[in-house]
Amino acid sequence: MKAKYAIAASLLISIGAYAQKDELKQMKKIVNKEQPTAEDLQKLKQLIDQAEPLMANADDKQKADFYYYKGNYDLVMAIAKMDQNGIKAAIADFNKVLELEKTTKREYTKEITEEIYPEVSKGMLAIAKELGANQNYKAAVPLYEMAYELNKKDTINLYNAAAYAINAKDYDASLKYFEELDRLGFTNKRLSYTATSPEGEVQYFNDKKTRDLYIQTASYTNPGVHKDPSVRGDIIKNIALLYIQKGDKDKAMQAIAKAKKQNPNDIGLLSAESQIYFESGDMENYQRVIKDILNLGSKDPNLYFNLGVTSAQAGQKEEAKQYYQKAIEIDPKYAAAYYNIGVLLLDGEDAIVSEMNGLGTSKKDMARYDLLKEKRDAIYKESLSYVKKAYDMETNPENKEQFKALLASLYTGLDMMDEANALKKK
Incomplete structure (x- = not known):
């Protein structure tokens, strides 16, 4: 038939x-x-x-x-x-x-x-x-799982099922898939076969035979080969974070410790470990692990930025500023780092303004007011230089609005009304 x-x-x-x-x-x-x-x-x-x-x-x-x-x-x-x-x-x-x-x-x-x-x-x-x-992730998950069951050599389909299950908030299914991937030792660190779809999108295939089938039957073109990076760290990280989601920090750390025995200097695993500490509020160990990553030679500006954030939260202003500046040194267009330095410089400004507002009209108080205003304006000007750069560089609309609000406040505080009015029109 x-x-x-x-x-x-x-x-x-x-x-x-x-x-x-x-x-x-x-x-x-x-x-x-x-x-x-x-x-x-x-x-x-x-x-x-x-x-x-x-x-x-x-x-x-x-x-x-x-x-x-x-x-x-x-x-x-x-x-x-x-x-x-x-x-x-x-x-x-x-x-x-x-x-x-x-x-x-x-x-x-x-x-x-x-x-x-x-x-x-x-x-x-x-x-x-x-x-x-x-974004119908829930319906996509069983399709990826069935595709994996049809050919268990195509482990990437199980990985996709796990990732989509997270998006669908089916954390139990996702954990099951990720743990199976961990058991299989899946890394995705291999050659993928590529072809371009009729819509012009590059598609990745686990084996040459399947890729060639698409070329023969679905008008795919431009066959090629791509070396995929390892996702081992992401798998362990997701297992750990899913256990944190379930309230089981011990199992999360066990997953990381198990993987680190084989690859103690794997930056992906260390990053996962740092995120566990961050998610659980353990900032001391978070900073320790991030520093370990940096000591391994990482040049990721995000790591320095995150150290700046946690240092600032711990009240270590100077250390935080140094980390933000290091992030900028690596990436001169890191808008958020400029902005955070600007915010950091404003720390303590509330006390100055509070004292100014509490002064009277005596000659002594007026002299004190002028001194405090000069000090406050100096803080505003230094902060302004960073916030203005952040605003000019930022491309994310939501962030840009946040930066704009602080910039407008600084202009107003410095009586720079022409600049403030011009900013409002943007």
Whole structure:
């Protein structure tokens, strides 16, 4: 039989049943039709229902014929209805065929593993990607999981299922997937095969064969090779953070400690460890680990920036300023670092303003007021130089509004009304 059906792309699967039972012979007559009608499919369902109870006494060859046929029928119907449970049922049928053919003639194994499963996986992944693009992460998760179950060499699909489960806030499922990835030692540090979709988007494939299939059947072009970075640190980090989400800091730290035994200087793992400390409010150990990362030669300005934030929170103003300045040294356009220095410089300004507001009109108080105003203005001017740079550099609209508010306040405090009015118009 040849039946046409689609799952995000046209799939063509030849269905043949070489049965010795009457029901299977009738199935063969129907499925040999080029275009089975709705009535044909209804008759097939009846024949399946009639034959299934007889399979208990059938030999392995007959069982393989039956489940091969049933799998194709279930798949056709599931795809027509876009029924994920139906696809699972079809896969279960095909898996029975594969198991049966381990001890008998392998009539269908090659077709299932090399044609049917790759095509089904291709369709499910296309739908999963579209669901993800529309932020329907919950619906995408089982599709990635099923794609992984079809070919467990494509571990990246399990990784995607884990990541999407986090986005769907299904933390238990995500933790299960990430722990399986950890058990498998998955790093994704390998060569990926690439091709450009008809829409111009570069797609990544786990193996050359699947990539070439897309080029042959889906008008993909520009085949290439890409070396993927390791995601080992991200996996451990997510396991740890998910345990923190569940309120189990001990298991979170156990996950990090286990991984660090093999790779004590892995920056990804150290970054994950630092984030655990940060999430749990342990700023002392957070700073310790960040410094360890920097000592390993990291030039990440974000690490220096984060040390600046935690130092400021601990009241270590000078140390915080030095970290912000180091972040700027590495990245001269790090707007947030400029802004935070500006904010840092304003620390203590409230006490000056409070004293100014509490002074009277005596000659002594007026002299004190002028002295305090001069001191306050000096603070404002130094802060202004940093906040103005931050505002000019920032591209994020939300951050820019925040920087604008402080800049306007500084202009007003310094009686720079022309600048303040001009800023309001921006």
